[in-house]
Amino acid sequence: MRRALDLARRAAAIGEVPVGAVVYETESGRILAEAFNLRERDADPSAHAEFLAIREACRVIGDWRLNHCSLAVTLEPCPMCAGLIVNARVGRVIYGANDPKAGAVRTLYTLLEDDRLNHACEVRAGLLAEESAALLRAFFRDLRG
Amino acid sequence: MRRALDLARRAAAIGEVPVGAVVYETESGRILAEAFNLRERDADPSAHAEFLAIREACRVIGDWRLNHCSLAVTLEPCPMCAGLIVNARVGRVIYGANDPKAGAVRTLYTLLEDDRLNHACEVRAGLLAEESAALLRAFFRDLRG
Numbered sequence: 001m002r003r004a005l006d007l008a009r010r011a012a013a014i015g016e017v018p019v020g021a022v023v024y025e026t027e028s029g030r031i032l033a034e035a036f037n038l039r040e041r042d043a044d045p046s047a048h049a050e051f052l053a054i055r056e057a058c059r060v061i062g063d064w065r066l067n068h069c070s071l072a073v074t075l076e077p078c079p080m081c082a083g084l085i086v087n088a089r090v091g092r093v094i095y096g097a098n099d100p101k102a103g104a105v106r107t108l109y110t111l112l113e114d115d116r117l118n119h120a121c122e123v124r125a126g127l128l129a130e131e132s133a134a135l136l137r138a139f140f141r142d143l144r145g
Numbered sequence: 146m147r148r149a150l151d152l153a154r155r156a157a158a159i160g161e162v163p164v165g166a167v168v169y170e171t172e173s174g175r176i177l178a179e180a181f182n183l184r185e186r187d188a189d190p191s192a193h194a195e196f197l198a199i200r201e202a203c204r205v206i207g208d209w210r211l212n213h214c215s216l217a218v219t220l221e222p223c224p225m226c227a228g229l230i231v232n233a234r235v236g237r238v239i240y241g242a243n244d245p246k247a248g249a250v251r252t253l254y255t256l257l258e259d260d261r262l263n264h265a266c267e268v269r270a271g272l273l274a275e276e277s278a279a280l281l282r283a284f285f286r287d288l289r290g
Contacts, residue, residue: 045209045233046191046200055191064190079256080228083249087225088190101263104228108261109254111224116253118246 001072001094001128003034007049008074008135011036018135021049021073023057023066026091032057032069049073050081054088066090074132076103076125082111085121092122096132146217146239146273148179152194153219153280156181163280166194166218168202168211171236177202177214194218195226199233211235219277221248221270227256230266237267241277 007020022034033056038047050073058064070092077085077095082104085093093112095105104111105123112121152165167179178201183192195218203209215237222230222240227249230238238257240250249256250268257266 039209043203043207043209044200045203045211046196046229048232051191055189058188058190062188064184064188066190078228078232079224079249079262080226080232083223083225083228084191087193087223101261104224108259114253116246117224 001074001096003031004049004072004074004096005128005131005135007034007036008132011038011049012135012139014041016040018139019049019073019075021053021071023053023069023071023090025068026070027068032060046080048078048081049075050077051084054084054090058088064088070094072127074128075099075136076105076107078102079104079109079111082109085112086117086119089119090121092124094124094127096127097129097136098125146219146241148176149194149217149219149241150273150276150280152179152181153277156183156194157280157284159186161185163284164194164218164220166198166216168198168214168216168235170213171215172213177205191225193223193226194220195222196229199229199235203233209233215239217272219273220244220281221250221252223247224249224254224256227254230257231262231264234264235266237269239269239272241272242274242281243270 004020008018012018016037033053035052074096076099149165153163157163178198180197219241221244
């Protein structure tokens with residue numbers, strides 16, 4: 001999660017909303033992919049940090065299934081990213097700050113713990129939440145001011 | 146939607162789940178992008194038809210906002226795709242068959258009509274639903290044997 005925070009800082013440095021994400025193999029800890037938000041640079045509405053990291057991890061292993069992997073991301077995933085986590089069968093998700101506007105893991109929806117969908121995921125919320133949220137607050141304050 | 150159905154048939158022909166999608170400018174009807182499901186070929190869990198079409202449309206216009214566009218897709222979008230529709234501010238969504246397993250527009254969730262999220266979308270469900278569903282049934286029947 002420290003690494004995800006470093007990635008979030010790199011996003012802020014280029015004017016992107018500071019969110020960072022890492023995908024690693026749960027048992028070995030080997031990192032498969034890391035990314036930060038690139039929506040503005042790429043004009044791509046799907047270029048959220050965790051979305052890019054998951055797609056890259058799939059590319060690296062040549063499979064769309066990540067049951068044996070964990071995702072660490074500094075902000076609670078939105079419905080799109082939570083949906084991808086389900087579709088990619090990510091085994092475990094660890095996230096930092098809750099997202100009151102779009103959080104789809106605990107805040108507005110609980111998409112990762114819905115028995116009707118074909119995958120359920122282990123969730124750990126609130127890791128380095130304060131640091132993750134502080135980065136976002138500082139970014140939006142600077143943007144306004 | 147006829148065009149989306151043709152695209153879905155092309156997916157089936159290469160062994161992909163038959164779903165097709167088209168993104169067009171709502172007023173002019175000009176098509177910006179079309180796609181079909183490519184999850185297996187690309188080993189990419191995000192390669193759903195409507196997901197690929199929306200990303201391609203953004204690439205074509207160089208913007209991640211599609212308020213002036215419509216999406217036609219043969220199957221009800223899943224949470225990931227519905228989340229992208231919200232994130233990309235797609236103005237209107239027309240879909241064919243309901244998806245009892247993962248539908249996030251009307252069946253399991255109503256993500257496109259949630260006032261808490263920062264975009265609401267016009268929805269029209271059930272267009273060419275029977276043809277769309279028949280394609281999927283035939284595909285899964287052949288797969289089983």
